[in-house]
Amino acid sequence: MQPNFSRRISALQPSAIREILKAPDDPDLITFAAGNPSPDTFPAEKMGNLAAEIFEKDYASALQYGISEGYEPLRRDTAARLREKHGIGRRETDQLIITSGAQQAIELCAKVLLNEGDTILCEDPSFIGALNALRSYGVTLGGIPCMEDGMDLDALEEYLKSNKNAKLIYTIPDFQNPTGAVMPLKNRLKLIELAQTHNVMILEDSPYFELRYDGKSLPSLKALDESGCVIYAGSFSKTIAPGIRLGVALASQPIIQKMVVAKQVSDVHSNLFFQILVHRYIERYDLDEHIARCRKIYKSRRDTMSGALSCHLTSKLTWQIPQGGLFMWCKLRQGEDSAALCQMAKEYKVMAVPGSAFLVNDSLSSHAVRLNFSLPNEEAIKIGIKRLAQAADSLSV
Amino acid sequence: MQPNFSRRISALQPSAIREILKAPDDPDLITFAAGNPSPDTFPAEKMGNLAAEIFEKDYASALQYGISEGYEPLRRDTAARLREKHGIGRRETDQLIITSGAQQAIELCAKVLLNEGDTILCEDPSFIGALNALRSYGVTLGGIPCMEDGMDLDALEEYLKSNKNAKLIYTIPDFQNPTGAVMPLKNRLKLIELAQTHNVMILEDSPYFELRYDGKSLPSLKALDESGCVIYAGSFSKTIAPGIRLGVALASQPIIQKMVVAKQVSDVHSNLFFQILVHRYIERYDLDEHIARCRKIYKSRRDTMSGALSCHLTSKLTWQIPQGGLFMWCKLRQGEDSAALCQMAKEYKVMAVPGSAFLVNDSLSSHAVRLNFSLPNEEAIKIGIKRLAQAADSLSV
Numbered sequence: 001m002q003p004n005f006s007r008r009i010s011a012l013q014p015s016a017i018r019e020i021l022k023a024p025d026d027p028d029l030i031t032f033a034a035g036n037p038s039p040d041t042f043p044a045e046k047m048g049n050l051a052a053e054i055f056e057k058d059y060a061s062a063l064q065y066g067i068s069e070g071y072e073p074l075r076r077d078t079a080a081r082l083r084e085k086h087g088i089g090r091r092e093t094d095q096l097i098i099t100s101g102a103q104q105a106i107e108l109c110a111k112v113l114l115n116e117g118d119t120i121l122c123e124d125p126s127f128i129g130a131l132n133a134l135r136s137y138g139v140t141l142g143g144i145p146c147m148e149d150g151m152d153l154d155a156l157e158e159y160l161k162s163n164k165n166a167k168l169i170y171t172i173p174d175f176q177n178p179t180g181a182v183m184p185l186k187n188r189l190k191l192i193e194l195a196q197t198h199n200v201m202i203l204e205d206s207p208y209f210e211l212r213y214d215g216k217s218l219p220s221l222k223a224l225d226e227s228g229c230v231i232y233a234g235s236f237s238k239t240i241a242p243g244i245r246l247g248v249a250l251a252s253q254p255i256i257q258k259m260v261v262a263k264q265v266s267d268v269h270s271n272l273f274f275q276i277l278v279h280r281y282i283e284r285y286d287l288d289e290h291i292a293r294c295r296k297i298y299k300s301r302r303d304t305m306s307g308a309l310s311c312h313l314t315s316k317l318t319w320q321i322p323q324g325g326l327f328m329w330c331k332l333r334q335g336e337d338s339a340a341l342c343q344m345a346k347e348y349k350v351m352a353v354p355g356s357a358f359l360v361n362d363s364l365s366s367h368a369v370r371l372n373f374s375l376p377n378e379e380a381i382k383i384g385i386k387r388l389a390q391a392a393d394s395l396s397v
Numbered sequence: 398m399q400p401n402f403s404r405r406i407s408a409l410q411p412s413a414i415r416e417i418l419k420a421p422d423d424p425d426l427i428t429f430a431a432g433n434p435s436p437d438t439f440p441a442e443k444m445g446n447l448a449a450e451i452f453e454k455d456y457a458s459a460l461q462y463g464i465s466e467g468y469e470p471l472r473r474d475t476a477a478r479l480r481e482k483h484g485i486g487r488r489e490t491d492q493l494i495i496t497s498g499a500q501q502a503i504e505l506c507a508k509v510l511l512n513e514g515d516t517i518l519c520e521d522p523s524f525i526g527a528l529n530a531l532r533s534y535g536v537t538l539g540g541i542p543c544m545e546d547g548m549d550l551d552a553l554e555e556y557l558k559s560n561k562n563a564k565l566i567y568t569i570p571d572f573q574n575p576t577g578a579v580m581p582l583k584n585r586l587k588l589i590e591l592a593q594t595h596n597v598m599i600l601e602d603s604p605y606f607e608l609r610y611d612g613k614s615l616p617s618l619k620a621l622d623e624s625g626c627v628i629y630a631g632s633f634s635k636t637i638a639p640g641i642r643l644g645v646a647l648a649s650q651p652i653i654q655k656m657v658v659a660k661q662v663s664d665v666h667s668n669l670f671f672q673i674l675v676h677r678y679i680e681r682y683d684l685d686e687h688i689a690r691c692r693k694i695y696k697s698r699r700d701t702m703s704g705a706l707s708c709h710l711t712s713k714l715t716w717q718i719p720q721g722g723l724f725m726w727c728k729l730r731q732g733e734d735s736a737a738l739c740q741m742a743k744e745y746k747v748m749a750v751p752g753s754a755f756l757v758n759d760s761l762s763s764h765a766v767r768l769n770f771s772l773p774n775e776e777a778i779k780i781g782i783k784r785l786a787q788a789a790d791s792l793s794v
Contacts, residue, residue, distance in 0.1 A: 001593065001596065001598065001624045001625050001626040003510065003598060003649070003651060003652050004510070004564070005509055005510060005655055006508065006509055006510055006511055006512050006534075007512055008508070008512075009508065009509040009655050009658065009659060012658050012659075012662075034462075035462075036461060036462050037461075039456070039457035039458075039460065039461060042456055042457070042460045042461075044452055044456035044457075044460065045452075047452060047456075047460075048448075048449060048452030048453065048456070051445075051448045051449070051452060052445060052448070052449055055441055055442075055444060055445030055448060056445065059436070059439055059441035059444075059445070060436035060439070060441075061436075061640075062640055063436065063439045063441065063444075063638035063639070063640040063641065064433060064434075064436060064439075064638070064639060064640050065431075065432075065433050065634075065639045065640065066640060099664075100497065100663075100664035100667075101664055101665055103662070103663070103664055103665050104663060104664045107662055107663050107664070111403065111405070111406065111533070112402055112403055112406040113400065113401070113402060113403055114403055115403050115404055115405075116513070129661070129662065129665070132658075132661070132662045133662035133663075136508070136659065136662050137403075167401070196398065199398065201398070201400060227398045228398050229398040237462075241460035241461070242460070242461060242462045242665075243458075243459055243460040243461050243462065243463060243668070243669035243670055244460065244668060244669075244670060245664055245665070245666070245667065245668050245669075252400070254400060255400050258402055258406050261406065261409050261529075262406060262409075262533065264526070264529070265409075265500070265504055265526065265529045265530035265533050266497075266500070266501060266504050266530075266663065267496075267497035267498055267500055267501045267504070267642055267664065268498055268500050268526070268639075268642070269642070270497075270642065271640070271641060271642050271668040271671065272640035272641075272642075273640055273641060273671070274668065274670070
């Protein structure tokens with residue numbers, strides 16, 4: 001029997017770019033193509049001790065069904081941390097739900113807010129996983145150019161004035177994926193004002209918020225939100241570990257209540273064992289100290305990558321040093337399509353993602369390349385950048 | 398700002414029945430209202446040993462991102478077990494995906510197959526969690542009466558002949574929730590024939606399949622499926638533990654491929670640590686021996702409940718002894734609405750779910766009550782049934 005798929009899923013085509021990213025199974029391959037945190041940052045020993053304790057004393061509740069809102073003590077810890085440390089969730093009606101990663105926060109947000117045919121505005125380029133989660137509800141994506149200071153708010157304003165179908169603005173204000181851009185404070189305030197004026201919600205995706213290596217933190221959009229127009233999506237993937245699939249959505253109560261209903265029918269609740277474990281981690285250990293250690297590791301890797309690029313690729317590429325996050329965004333000086341470079345790089349056993357993979361219309365070309373510096377160690381970064389330079393040289397011949 | 402919710406989520410209203418189910422926080426309360434397995438069945442010690450080993454030696458991969466299809470060795474184990482032990486997945490094009498519980502298998506199936514306005518047929522009454530997952534894609538549910546031998550296939554055939562909008566049949570052929578009904582072999586074959594004739598897919602929800610206490614196992618619908626019309630949803634919740642949120646969907650390759658795309662945007666993948674842990678459990682220990690132990694515990698609880706009902710409630714209730722699963726389905730002899738009994742039961746510190754909670758149209762009344770016998774121990778079952786009898790007596794006055 002031939003299945004008749006839904007319109008929403010038929011529209012989600014695997015990208016041609018993904019073929020480039022299919023990694024050969026080669027231990028010598030160095031990948032800058034991932035978005036993974038480094039296992040060197042996983043607090044495995046402490047987590048192991050907590051797991052042993054839970055299996056011994058509390059398995060009866062930790063392995064049982066839980067509630068869709070999330071494990072109450074973890075919700076409390078997380079709410080307190082976000083509010084006290086970052087000013088996020090100060091409004092009386094703000095609530096939060098524990099999700100299976102920020103990815104699920106985005107998906108649930110789409111499920112409760114979007115109808116087929118709605119328009120969603122986003123930075124262009126942006127995070128493919130989020131764009132596809134939005135697309136999976138049959139919406140139209142409107143790409144707003146992403147500048148060095150993030151979303152182009154003049155272009156956004158034009159769009160909102162001429163297009164009354166916009167329902168949601170999806171943005172990564174801190175260390176945007178893939179560009180690394182940070183939205184300045186005045187732009188954050190302006191974005192919120194625009195959203196209010198045009199009665200459009202904002203989905204703030206904030207997975208890298210705590211991974212700042214230089215400069216001063218800016219308040220998140222949610223911290224600036226007085227009217228309840230911002231839905232905040234956060235993650236434990238970069239501060240604890242991604243394999244446990246834990247994240248958070250924080251928004252006004254009516255939105256969170258609907259997300260709870262949607263989560264209940266999606267997966268009932270997120271893995272309860274690790275919700276309890278992360279709660280105890282936060283209670284017993286110093287999460288800030290742990291995050292400071294992550295920052296130190298990543299800052300050093302970023303600097304190593306930037307140094308290696310300066311050594312080998314200044315004649316071919318330009319780049320900004322990102323103040324945080326996991327990626328460097330490099331542009332080919334001559335404006336060539338970066339797909340050829342990424343294809344050739346594979347021959348030299350190094351992987352990078354061509355910028356076109358992040359475009360709202362990924363059939364367009366891009367002269368940018370995204371390089372991840374969190375997963376490979378410093379030795380691998382140095383070798384990988386050298387190989388990338390060789391690949392670039394071989395193309396110029 | 399007032400959010401404008403999607404049509405699909407606006408249609409999902411919390412049921413009035415849920416108010417009855419809000420448990421007072423009273424340690425003396427006995428609940429027959431849950432659907433939980435017993436913590437006495439959780440293999441916590443073995444799981445703890447495996448967890449310690451993973452945290453020590455394999456944390457770098459177990460805490461990292463994984464692939465949306467699921468951890469390859471667990472997929473292999475699960476496919477082998479389903480095929481060799483149960484004949485499920487014998488078709489060359491059958492594939493499987495690891496999901497966050499059977500709930501997510503159902504949700505992903507809905508997401509990839511259903512458009513707003515499609516009609517889905519299901520047993521009436523049926524499992525609310527699945528009905529709501531289907532409803533969350535804006536479909537119309539057509540309830541087919543559930544008899545002692547499961548879905549009324551004459552009624553189904555009538556419906557299919559007169560209604561060309563049907564897209565999917567949702568069924569729990571083994572120990573149906575809430576009725577405990579088992580679909581006989583000839584009905585299974587007939588159901589598949591009807592699905593093929595009318596070009597409708599079948600979603601087989603099979604969480605209790607391995608929890609049979611009497612009689613001989615019947616082949617699952619998927620084991621009888623030659624044409625690829627059946628999508629099988631299974632769960633580790635009742636055979637290992639529900640808090641880890643692991644399940645499986647098995648179907649023809651094109652369907653699983655779309656479910657992988659949908660899962661990628663939903664939660665990227667299920668908790669990888671526990672996928673590895675369950676794989677090692679299956680590899681190292683005897684899962685069948687463990688399941689035999691679960692069956693022994695539950696059979697004894699079922700018999701205790703049935704005995705207590707015979708002692709105290711024969712004048713008020715009728716029931717069949719279910720051959721498996723977690724529930725007894727009892728009907729008030731005089732055909733009264735069971736909501737009053739469940740409401741009164743709370744006064745006597747015992748909780749049960751009125752049958753109306755499981756109806757496709759839950760504003761109708763029902764004279765049935767669902768009693769769970771897996772969670773309370775035998776002592777609690779005896780006391781709880783006595784209390785239920787007192788509640789019933791107090792209503793008759």
